[in-house]
Amino acid sequence: xxxxxxxxxxxxxxxxxxxxxxxxxxxxxxxxxxxxxxxxxxxxxxxxxxxxxxxxxxxxxxxxxxxxxxxxxxxxxxxxxxxxxxxxxxxxxxxxxxxxxxxxxxxxxxxxxxxxxxxxxxxxxxxxxxxxxxxxxxxxxxxxxxxxxxxxxxxxxxxxxxxxxxxxxxxxxxxxxxxxxxxxxxxxxxxxxxxxxxxxxxxxxxxxxxxxxxxxxxxxxxxxxxxxxxxxxxxxxxxxxxxxxxxxxxxxxxxxxxxxxxxxxxxxxxxxxxxxxxxxxxxxxxxxxxxxxxxxxxxxxxxxxxxxxxxxxxxxxxxxxxxxxxxxxxxxxxxxxxxxxxxxxxxxxxxxxxxxxxxxxxxxxxxxxxxxxxxxxxxxxxxxxxxxxxxxxxxxxxxxxxxxxxxxxxxxxxxxxxxxxxxxxxxxxxxxxxxxxxxxxxxxxxxxxxxxxxxxxxxxxxxxxxxxxxxxxxxxxxxxxxxxxxxxxxxxxxxxxxxxxxxxxxxxxxxxxxxxxxxxxxxxxxxxxxxxxxxxxxxxxxxxxxxxxxxxxxxxxxxxxxxxxxxxxxxxxxxxxxxxxxxxxxxxxxxxxxxxxxxxxx
Numbered sequence: 001x002x003x004x005x006x007x008x009x010x011x012x013x014x015x016x017x018x019x020x021x022x023x024x025x026x027x028x029x030x031x032x033x034x035x036x037x038x039x040x041x042x043x044x045x046x047x048x049x050x051x052x053x054x055x056x057x058x059x060x061x062x063x064x065x066x067x068x069x070x071x072x073x074x075x076x077x078x079x080x081x082x083x084x085x086x087x088x089x090x091x092x093x094x095x096x097x098x099x100x101x102x103x104x105x106x107x108x109x110x111x112x113x114x115x116x117x118x119x120x121x122x123x124x125x126x127x128x129x130x131x132x133x134x135x136x137x138x139x140x141x142x143x144x145x146x147x148x149x150x151x152x153x154x155x156x157x158x159x160x161x162x163x164x165x166x167x168x169x170x171x172x173x174x175x176x177x178x179x180x181x182x183x184x185x186x187x188x189x190x191x192x193x194x195x196x197x198x199x200x201x202x203x204x205x206x207x208x209x210x211x212x213x214x215x216x217x218x219x220x221x222x223x224x225x226x227x228x229x230x231x232x233x234x235x236x237x238x239x240x241x242x243x244x245x246x247x248x249x250x251x252x253x254x255x256x257x258x259x260x261x262x263x264x265x266x267x268x269x270x271x272x273x274x275x276x277x278x279x280x281x282x283x284x285x286x287x288x289x290x291x292x293x294x295x296x297x298x299x300x301x302x303x304x305x306x307x308x309x310x311x312x313x314x315x316x317x318x319x320x321x322x323x324x325x326x327x328x329x330x331x332x333x334x335x336x337x338x339x340x341x342x343x344x345x346x347x348x349x350x351x352x353x354x355x356x357x358x359x360x361x362x363x364x365x366x367x368x369x370x371x372x373x374x375x376x377x378x379x380x381x382x383x384x385x386x387x388x389x390x391x392x393x394x395x396x397x398x399x400x401x402x403x404x405x406x407x408x409x410x411x412x413x414x415x416x417x418x419x420x421x422x423x424x425x426x427x428x429x430x431x432x433x434x435x436x437x438x439x440x441x442x443x444x445x446x447x448x449x450x451x452x453x454x455x456x457x458x459x460x461x462x463x464x465x466x467x468x469x470x471x472x473x474x475x476x477x478x479x480x481x482x483x484x485x486x487x488x489x490x491x492x493x494x495x496x497x498x499x500x501x502x503x504x505x506x507x508x509x510x511x512x513x514x515x516x517x518x519x520x521x522x523x524x525x526x527x528x529x530x531x532x533x534x535x536x537x538x539x540x541x542x543x544x545x546x547x548x549x550x551x552x553x554x555x556x557x558x559x560x561x562x563x564x565x566x567x568x569x570x571x572x573x574x575x576x577x578x579x580x581x582x583x584x585x586x587x588x589x590x591x592x593x594x595x596x597x598x599x600x601x602x
Contacts, residue, residue, distance in 0.1 A: 003171040005134050005164035006035035009098070011173065012141035014041045018067050018096070020060055020423055021045065022053035023081075026073030028113070029100040031165040042069075045423070045452070048444045050077050052416035054084020054095070055442065059420025061093050061153075062403045063378050066424060067145055070097045070155075074162075075113030078120065083410045086124040088155045090407035091234060092209070094148040095155035096141075097121065101130070105163045117159055126154040131161065134169025150180060151210075151297040151315065182315035183297055189312045190322055193270075193293055196310060197327070200268035202336075203227045204251070204289055208280075209234035210273025210296060212399040213317035219243065221320055226330040227270070228262050228340065232280040233387070233406050235273070237396035244337040249391050252286030258343025262336070263289055273316040275301040279406050295319050351393070362461075366393040369431060369459075377429045378403065378421045382414035382438035386461045390433055412441030415458060419445055422454040429457070436462040 003011070009032060013021070022045045025033040036044040047053045050072050057068035070085070072078050078099050088095045099121070102111045118128040127147050129140050140158055148156040197203055205227045211218060218239050222229050228247040229239045236249050248255050251263035267290035275296065278284060284305060291309035294302050295316060302311035312319065351363035366389070370377065379394060380403040381387040387404045396402055403421060405413040418432035434443070439460050449456055 001171050001173075002168045004031065004035070005137055005160065005167065005169050006031040008134070008137045008169060008171050008173075009141060009160065009165075010035045010039050010042060011171075012138045012145075013069065014039060015173075016067065016142060016145045018042060018069055018145070020057070020420075021069040021071040021098070022047055022056045022420075023069075023071035023098075024050060024053070024073065024077065026077065026100070028073050028102070028162040029071065029098075029165060032071065032098075032100070043423075044071070045448070047416070047448055049442065050080035051083050051412060052419075052442050052445045052448075054081040054088070054097075055413050055416035056420035056423075056445075057095050058084055058088050058091075058093050058413075059380060059403055059417030060424040061088070061095060062417070063400050063421035063428075064424035065400070067094050067096055067148060068420065068424075070095060072097070072099055073113065074100055074102055074117060075115050077113075078117050082121070082124065083408075083412070084416075085121065085155050085157075087405050087408040087410045087413065089124040089126070091405070092152050092154060094153040096145055096148050097125070097155055097157040099157055099159045100165070101159045101161040103163045104161045118157065121157045124155070125157045127156045129156070129158045131158065131164060134164050134167070135172050137164065137169065138171060138173050146179060151183070182318050183313060185295075185312055185314035185319045185322060189310065189314075190319075192310055193312065193323060194327060196268060196291060196293060197225060197270070200266075200290065202266045202333075203268045203270050204263055204266035205229040205239075206231070206251075206269055206271040206274060206288070207235045207238050208232040208272070208274025209238065209399075211235065211316040211320070212238050212273070213315070214238075214272070214320040215317070215399075217317070217320045217324055221324045221327070224324060224327050224329040225270075226333050226336070228266070228336065230259070230263065232274050232277075233391055233404060234280070234402075236391060236394075236402040238273075238399045240397035241395045242397050244340060247340060250280065250282065250286060252282045254282045254285070256343060256347050258339065258346065262339060262343075266290060268293065271295065272320065273297075276305040277407050279409065281305070362389045363393045365459075366390060367395075370394065373429045373431065373457075376427075377401065377431055378418075378425060379431050379433060380404070380414045380418040380421060381433045382435050383409040383411045384435040384438060384461075384466075385463075386414075386433045386435050386438075389461075411435075411438040414438060415442050416445045418456045418458070419449055419452075419454055422449075422456045423452070429455075432456060432458040434458060434460055436460055436464065437466045 019041070020043050021036060024047060033044060036042060045053075045056065047056065050070070053072065054070045057070050060066055060068035070081050072081050078097075081097070085095065085097060087093070099117050101117065102114050118130060122128055127144065129144055131137055131140050137160065144156040144158045148154065203225050205218075205222055205225070207218065207229065209232065212235070214221075218229075221227075222239070222243075222245050227245065229243070229245050230247045230251045231238055231249050233249055239246055247262060248259040251259050253260070255263075269288035269290060270293045271288065272295045274280065275298070276284075276286075280286075288306055292306055293310045293312070294306075294308045295312045295314055296302055297313065297315055299313045302308060302313065348363070351361060375397055378401050379390055379396075381390045383405050387406075390402070390404070394402070403413075403417050414432045414434040418430045421428075422430040439458075443458075446458065448454075
């Protein structure tokens with residue numbers, strides 16, 4: 001039987017149960033879109049940017065477990081989509097990338113979009129396929145889909161030369177190989193795990209996204225062990241967070257004191273379906289209490305960052321089911337459950353009093369959202385402080401409800417991922433928690449949502465700065481000091497300076513400053529500008545420079561603008577005011593801006 005290459009590809013997608021393709025058509029793959037338009041099972045979704053296409057496919061997979069396709073044109077289409085492909089690769093999310101290739105039957109060189117696409121995608125994909133003949137199309141698509149789903153999951157790219165879509169090919173629609181069975185734990189590993197659990201006083205369960213398939217068996221295991229349960233960021237919702245044994249997302253130095261205290265009281269850690277990555281461990285500041293029993297389907301993750309007493313390569317669902325079968329239940333620890341409940345109540349009571357009564361506190365906002373929208377809601381967050389706020393403040397009782405870019409941490413994820421989740425789960429409410437910086441990157445996908453009539457709620461967390469980037473460049477005590485300040489770094493921050501910020505020419509280095517240099521060294525500014533840990537990002541206004549100095553140097557007053565403005569005022573009076581005399585407000589503002597910028601750049 002002969003079919004066009006485009007029809008063969010669509011037939012393979014249908015047989016794999018793939019519901020959506022995301023992308024933008026071009027001259028090389030327009031025939032594929034013609035065939036997709038005739039399909040009743042695969043829905044092509046037009047996006048505004050290929051980066052969003054990969055994020056949408058990611059959102060489909062995380063929210064529903066279904067495989068989705070990123071359908072891109074050669075060259076720029078693939079490179080635009082690489083951010084989302086890399087996110088899926090590092091987070092272990094299945095994805096099929098259909099990269100159309102240039103024509104290979106003409107013998108011509110220097111064709112449009114002619115780059116080595118497989119070499120570009122190789123570092124961020126599990127496998128790469130180049131289809132040489134039309135008869136290989138069906139089998140290759142089916143094989144790539146199985147590899148993408150197989151644990152550990154990840155994206156797989158298939159490059160299809162353009163001429164294969166154009167012409168009719170001999171179709172071989174064989175079903176291909178069966179899915180590989182789940183990895184079973186060895187009986188001796190199960191026996192050793194049971195003996196270690198029986199010998200410990202109190203175990204700690206640490207669960208990642210890989211444990212999502214275990215479902216209700218995780219609750220049974222935790223109750224039989226009487227173990228407090230912590231999860232990774234990606235594993236949020238894997239264990240119901242309304243359960244009395246649920247502790248927190250993580251248990252390291254960033255967790256509340258009661259979490260750290262309870263975790264420290266444990267003498268064995270049973271980690272299932274996690275990798276102890278940098279983000280989840282708080283830059284490896286988390287230390288598993290006692291002996292570590294690590295279970296994961298990926299053998300390369302076992303013992304990689306922490307020494308293990310017992311490493312088990314197995315499917316998490318199969319392991320949990322087998323371990324729980326012959327596990328004797330422990331006596332219930334009422335004091336442990338009381339300590340967990342008291343700790344959570346104390347955290348919420350502290351959150352109930354916002355630092356600024358004129359603003360909505362994030363815990364109150366997210367708690368109210370959950371009360372209004374219900375427990376079925378899917379939350380998509382972005383790279384930034386919004387992810388950490390949602391991780392701490394949301395209480396989720398089911399998996400596939402928290403979508404976040406973790407290990408690649410790519411900005412612009414929340415809005416397109418929410419669209420993918422809304423397409424895959426039309427019966428569930430979907431909320432996108434996007435920072436204002438991330439929203440600027442992919443916010444135009446609201447046009448796609450409007451075109452598709454998707455009822456998603458996009459909540460823009462507007463703090464008027466790239467807050468997470470700034471936080472990483474400040475000492476911890478400065479972050480605490482700045483937590484309650486309303487300091488913004490933008491051209492519109494005139495409230496900090498009270499002056500015009502329209503233009504600030506470059507400031508010449510004057511000999512007079514060098515003669516007075518010895519007197520400056522007593523200022524706290526010197527300890528800041530000499531510090532190699534401070535990022536020398538350049539704000540665009542006098543207000544920005546004042547804010548940067550203020551955040552870096554604790555001043556003598558607790559004012560909102562305090563030390564940065566104080567330093568600039570001091571130096572202005574010292575070196576300008578005595579000889580400048582009376583000038584206009586604009587001239588004064590220019591002088592101050594030059595001075596602030598010169599200090600920060602020196």
